Amino acid sequence: MVVDLKIKFFLLLLFANVYAAENSDELQILKNDVELLIKKINSFEENKISTQTQDVKMPLTHRNMLELKNAQTILSVGGRIHLNSVYGWPEGSFFAAKIPLESKGEEGQLSMNAKDSRLWFKTRTPSQYGPLRTLIEIDFLGSAGTDAVTNSHQPRLRHAYLEFAGFTLGQTNSAFNSLVALDTITYAINDTLVRQALVRYTIDDDLFSYDISVEDPESTLLDKNGTMLMPKDDVAPDLILRARYYPSWGEASLAFLGRYIAYDNVKLSDNTVLDNSDGAYGWGINISGKFKVYKLDDIRFDAQYGLGLGRYVAYNAYSAGSINDEGDINLHPTYGWHVGYRHWWSQKLRSTLGFSRVETKNNLDNLNTANLKAVNKKADSLQLNLLWMPVPDSLTGIEYSRGNREVQEGTIGTIDMLTLFFRYVF
Amino acid sequence: MKILFFSIVFVCFTGCTSVYVQSNSDAHVQESEKLRLLMRELDLVVYDRFKSELERDDMRRRYAMILAETIKELSKKIEDKNNPKTFQKYSKQLYQNAQELYKIADRYELENLQTKIDAITRTCNSCHIQVRGY
Numbered sequence: 001m002v003v004d005l006k007i008k009f010f011l012l013l014l015f016a017n018v019y020a021a022e023n024s025d026e027l028q029i030l031k032n033d034v035e036l037l038i039k040k041i042n043s044f045e046e047n048k049i050s051t052q053t054q055d056v057k058m059p060l061t062h063r064n065m066l067e068l069k070n071a072q073t074i075l076s077v078g079g080r081i082h083l084n085s086v087y088g089w090p091e092g093s094f095f096a097a098k099i100p101l102e103s104k105g106e107e108g109q110l111s112m113n114a115k116d117s118r119l120w121f122k123t124r125t126p127s128q129y130g131p132l133r134t135l136i137e138i139d140f141l142g143s144a145g146t147d148a149v150t151n152s153h154q155p156r157l158r159h160a161y162l163e164f165a166g167f168t169l170g171q172t173n174s175a176f177n178s179l180v181a182l183d184t185i186t187y188a189i190n191d192t193l194v195r196q197a198l199v200r201y202t203i204d205d206d207l208f209s210y211d212i213s214v215e216d217p218e219s220t221l222l223d224k225n226g227t228m229l230m231p232k233d234d235v236a237p238d239l240i241l242r243a244r245y246y247p248s249w250g251e252a253s254l255a256f257l258g259r260y261i262a263y264d265n266v267k268l269s270d271n272t273v274l275d276n277s278d279g280a281y282g283w284g285i286n287i288s289g290k291f292k293v294y295k296l297d298d299i300r301f302d303a304q305y306g307l308g309l310g311r312y313v314a315y316n317a318y319s320a321g322s323i324n325d326e327g328d329i330n331l332h333p334t335y336g337w338h339v340g341y342r343h344w345w346s347q348k349l350r351s352t353l354g355f356s357r358v359e360t361k362n363n364l365d366n367l368n369t370a371n372l373k374a375v376n377k378k379a380d381s382l383q384l385n386l387l388w389m390p391v392p393d394s395l396t397g398i399e400y401s402r403g404n405r406e407v408q409e410g411t412i413g414t415i416d417m418l419t420l421f422f423r424y425v426f
Numbered sequence: 427m428k429i430l431f432f433s434i435v436f437v438c439f440t441g442c443t444s445v446y447v448q449s450n451s452d453a454h455v456q457e458s459e460k461l462r463l464l465m466r467e468l469d470l471v472v473y474d475r476f477k478s479e480l481e482r483d484d485m486r487r488r489y490a491m492i493l494a495e496t497i498k499e500l501s502k503k504i505e506d507k508n509n510p511k512t513f514q515k516y517s518k519q520l521y522q523n524a525q526e527l528y529k530i531a532d533r534y535e536l537e538n539l540q541t542k543i544d545a546i547t548r549t550c551n552s553c554h555i556q557v558r559g560y
Contacts, residue, residue: 067537074537076537078479120479122479122480122483124534126533131533131534133480133483133534135478135479135480137478137479158478159478159479159480161480163480172478172480173476173477173478173481177476178476181474181475181476182475183473183475193476206491246488295463296463296466296467296470392469393472395473425472
């Protein structure tokens with residue numbers, strides 16, 4: 001604006017000079033100067049327009065999914081191609097139950113795969129009660145193929161469910177899952193991620209959503225040998241109540257889990273049969289969310305605590321409880337947290353620094369001291385990455401992650417991983 | 427004297443215009459920033475790690491509805507009768523687009539979202555060019 005003003009003022013003075021020199025010999029020279037100046041101003045304005053109109057930018061979203069439509073239903077097909085390259089010191093998985101103990105294994109082993117690619121089909125059909133929406137999604141993290149020849153990784157069902165009139169039926173994310181995850185390639189060590197069959201009812205409004213969900217139960221119990229048993233004697237579904245909040249500063253959720261853990265005549269790891277039955281009520285809470293701090297930067301957090309939380313945290317690293325010599329169930333308290341800061345270096349470049357930790361208190365009275373190396377106790381992790389979106393719907397980047405695992409006997413394992421990946425969502 | 431007179435008149439005129447346009451601009455700079463962030467968040471939903479595709483659609487719908495509400499607020503602010511008629515014309519157009527955006531989001535017709543956002547973007551850009559001059 002100041003530049004505009006200066007130019008206009010200069011023009012005025014120039015015109016004034018022209019007026020004053022109306023009858024002089026300099027008239028023609030001044031006219032030429034004015035024409036030249038006008039041309040320059042026009043050129044300046046044009047440049048300014050082309051720059052400033054980018055103020056309101058076209059969104060980057062260019063969804064390339066295929067959409068087929070008949071009179072009522074829209075079928076969309078989409079997915080993602082995901083190439084993962086991992087160096088591990090030692091080679092291993094970045095999960096609380098799988099970090100190699102005493103850091104034993106191949107050092108600096110490079111492993112590449114595309115098994116985290118996905119394919120999904122979704123439909124939407126309008127009705128008088130609102131849209132009926134369905135989704136089927138698979139990835140290729142089922143049975144692993146051999147690296148040596150064809151890498152024929154098997155498809156695996158992730159989601160198969162419908163949503164209609166507030167109801168969700170089928171297999172999908174548990175309502176107990178964290179609302180917000182760290183923006184990392186490897187997982188936070190305490191992730192609460194369970195997908196299972198469920199029936200859920202959701203009340204949704206502008207700021208809040210409320211869920212009541214009954215979900216597939218699965219008890220996990222330690223026997224005296226430190227082996228995790230799945231008795232398959234569940235009689236009541238897990239019940240989850242959740243509230244989600246979407247204020248202008250971010251988003252947050254609070255979930256409460258209630259479950260009944262039971263067994264009846266269970267076969268132990270030493271092939272003896274425990275001719276008894278017992279049950280116990282477990283519970284857990286999970287708080288998750290993110291705060292926007294500056295522009296798109298945010299702080300993400302998650303914390304959970306529970307008695308008999310078991311498989312709901314850290315990808316089933318810990319059992320819900322253990323069975324004592326009398327055949328009674330003792331539930332174990334489990335807790336975990338993660339926190340991460342995501343910073344945007346530019347429109348297409350971002351980083352996350354995250355920390356996480358998870359721990360369970362095993363009942364040592366129920367376990368043989370000779371087998372404590374098989375029982376997970378705690379784990380923590382650190383992740384730092386640099387992610388870049390070179391073209392819309394694509395993502396590539398590099399991440400350093402370090403994880404520690406400790407078992408009940410005291411042995412510790414550490415893994416350092418360097419992950420490079422490329423992903424394109426279609 | 428003539429030069430001085432013309433200079434003073436010209437400076438006053440251009441100065442007043444600048445202040446007027448500047449005040450209008452300031453009035454919705456904040457809203458524009460909010461819109462830009464919302465659009466970015468809408469774009470970034472695709473990278474949400476844990477969410478299923480239907481959950482991502484829920485988030486897109488939510489952001490689109492907030493976007494529509496924010497645009498409605500913005501259009502009301504610039505609807506002021508004291509503003510130039512050009513401003514008012516664009517504010518009405520913006521309001522109408524925002525209402526349509528809200529309906530699209532409400533019905534989960536997310537395949538139409540991009541087209542509507544493009545229309546809103548064009549309205550904003552046209553208004554900026556005509557009213558601000560850039």
